[in-house]
Amino acid sequence: MSKALDGVRVLDFTHVQSGPACTQFLAWFGADVIKVERPGTGDITRGQLRDIPDVDSLYFTMLNHNKRSITLDTKTAAGKAVLEELVRCCDVLVENFAPGVLDRTGLTWDRIQALNPRMIAASIKGFGPGPYEHGKVYENVAQCAGGAASTTGFDDGPPVVTGAQIGDTGSGLHLALGIVAALHQRTSTGRGQKVTVAMQDSVLNLCRVKLRDQQRLAHGPLTEYPQYPNGVFGTSVPRAGNASGGGQPGSILKCEGWESDPNAYVYFIVQAPVWDRICTVIGREEWIAHPDYATPEARLGRLRSIFDTIEQWTMTRTKFEVRDVLNAYDIPGGPILSLEELADEPSLRATGTIVEVEHPVRGCHLSVGNPIKLSDSPTVVVASPLLGEHTEQILRDILHLDRNRIAELWNAGALGPAAEGPPPSPPQAASSSVETRSSSRRVR
Numbered sequence: 231m232s233k234a235l236d237g238v239r240v241l242d243f244t245h246v247q248s249g250p251a252c253t254q255f256l257a258w259f260g261a262d263v264i265k266v267e268r269p270g271t272g273d274i275t276r277g278q279l280r281d282i283p284d285v286d287s288l289y290f291t292m293l294n295h296n297k298r299s300i301t302l303d304t305k306t307a308a309g310k311a312v313l314e315e316l317v318r319c320c321d322v323l324v325e326n327f328a329p330g331v332l333d334r335t336g337l338t339w340d341r342i343q344a345l346n347p348r349m350i351a352a353s354i355k356g357f358g359p360g361p362y363e364h365g366k367v368y369e370n371v372a373q374c375a376g377g378a379a380s381t382t383g384f385d386d387g388p389p390v391v392t393g394a395q396i397g398d399t400g401s402g403l404h405l406a407l408g409i410v411a412a413l414h415q416r417t418s419t420g421r422g423q424k425v426t427v428a429m430q431d432s433v434l435n436l437c438r439v440k441l442r443d444q445q446r447l448a449h450g451p452l453t454e455y456p457q458y459p460n461g462v463f464g465t466s467v468p469r470a471g472n473a474s475g476g477g478q479p480g481s482i483l484k485c486e487g488w489e490s491d492p493n494a495y496v497y498f499i500v501q502a503p504v505w506d507r508i509c510t511v512i513g514r515e516e517w518i519a520h521p522d523y524a525t526p527e528a529r530l531g532r533l534r535s536i537f538d539t540i541e542q543w544t545m546t547r548t549k550f551e552v553r554d555v556l557n558a559y560d561i562p563g564g565p566i567l568s569l570e571e572l573a574d575e576p577s578l579r580a581t582g583t584i585v586e587v588e589h590p591v592r593g594c595h596l597s598v599g600n601p602i603k604l605s606d607s608p609t610v611v612v613a614s615p616l617l618g619e620h621t622e623q624i625l626r627d628i629l630h631l632d633r634n635r636i637a638e639l640w641n642a643g644a645l646g647p648a649a650e651g652p653p654p655s656p657p658q659a660a661s662s663s664v665e666t667r668s669s670s671r672r673v674r
């Protein structure tokens with residue numbers, strides 16, 4: 231079956247998380263992603279947070295599915311020349327190095343355009359133009375700079391960063407969308423363009439509702455926040471704890487077993503249209519028409535005591551029993567799921583959102599598959615490449631270099647230390663019949 235991005239070739243000059251997350255999406259959609267890595271070490275994450283000695287870390291394997299790897303020392307003259315040849319043959323270049331690195335490598339925008347006017351050059355940086363544009367940035371710095379940390383946590387505690395990688399993978403997602411838009415525009419203009427995403431901007435985009443609240447604050451207290459009605463509002467949006475980010479009040483409530491299970495909780499939303507059903511479920515029918523409770527406005531000043539009362543009910547059931555009752559009554563809410571529970575969730579396995587991937591060295595491991603489902607372009611998740619696994623294949627099949635030229639490049643140290651010599655042939659492909667749960671290894 232064809233894939234959405236069949237025929238698109240990506241020069242993947244990314245590392246760590248944000249850039250690799252972007253190119254992994256492109257690869258999942260069928261682009262031929264060629265990851266250029268430094269000989270010897272490769273992407274630094276190959277060796278970070280290793281659970282098994284001398285085996286590519288899960289950090290790397292889970293962000294680099296469906297790609298090919300070429301080792302190239304882009305600081306050697308011969309390596310630079312190969313890089314430029316790859317620029318000529320690719321549609322998209324993606325990089326997320328520190329500001330200035332790409333220019334130092336020789337790939338200024340002018341040079342890229344001279345080599346390939348159709349090239350889409352996509353970059354992630356920490357900040358856009360301005361006083362911070364030269365800074366190096368990692369995930370949590372972006373969360374702090376983009377409004378997430380200042381609005382996450384509890385009012386009486388410090389700012390908190392979230393476990394969701396909104397700075398890194400969030401920026402990668404934004405960049406992938408920009409690349410796909412630029413590819414589409416190229417079909418009519420014939421020209422490439424620059425696509426840039428700043429991590430600060432991505433996080434701020436994901437914190438859009440907090441900028442909404444910042445402006446509402448000028449017109450009075452934020453009545454759905456836990457600070458209302460007794461707390462104090464300053465001049466900036468405060469941390470709202472677990473209060474709902476939408477227009478319906480919500481809270482995290484204890485369920486049976488909470489004393490020993492840190493995740494025995496449920497998220498409960500007091501959605502106005504189902505107020506009568508909520509009252510019925512928790513056995514407080516007298517609240518349905520009571521003037522102190524009957525309308526959302528009347529409830530706003532009493533939310534804490536309302537949630538306390540609901541919690542008396544949720545604590546008598548497991549979080550899954552609570553979910554079943556809420557679903558039966560069409561009341562929005564759901565259990566807090568641990569990663570252990572998610573990893574074992576059959577429905578996520580069935581859709582390919584959690585996949586088992588067979589890696590040639592580490593063996594079977596779990597990964598998050600493509601969360602974006604295209605009916606005409608199903609994702610086959612393939613193990614991440616070994617360092618330099620496709621070096622010779624890419625030089626031969628894409629750049630059409632002959633055996634002698636490849637040997638010259640080895641001898642010049644462009645592909646790695648000459649003593650290393652050509653890497654061993656890649657393992658044979660073993661295809662899987664189940665596309666969304668594939669554990670096969672693709673060799674092109």
Ligand SMILES: CC(C)(COP(=O)(O)OP(=O)(O)OC[C@H]1O[C@@H](n2cnc3c(N)ncnc32)[C@H](O)[C@@H]1OP(=O)(O)O)[C@@H](O)C(=O)NCCC(=O)NCCS
Nearest residue numbers: 246247248267268302303304305326327328355356366367
């Ligand atoms: C993530 C980040 C902080 C890491 O910083 P770092 O580890 O110091 O790496 P840098 O990006 O500064 O530099 C990479 C260096 O490796 C070199 N390099 C990379 N690939 C190479 C290759 N194949 N061969 C030779 N050299 C290579 C680069 O040329 C550069 O060298 P230089 O600084 O001498 O010019 C930084 O890259 C960054 O801020 N990126 C933008 C924001 C971002 O994406 N952050 C999130 C990452 S998840």
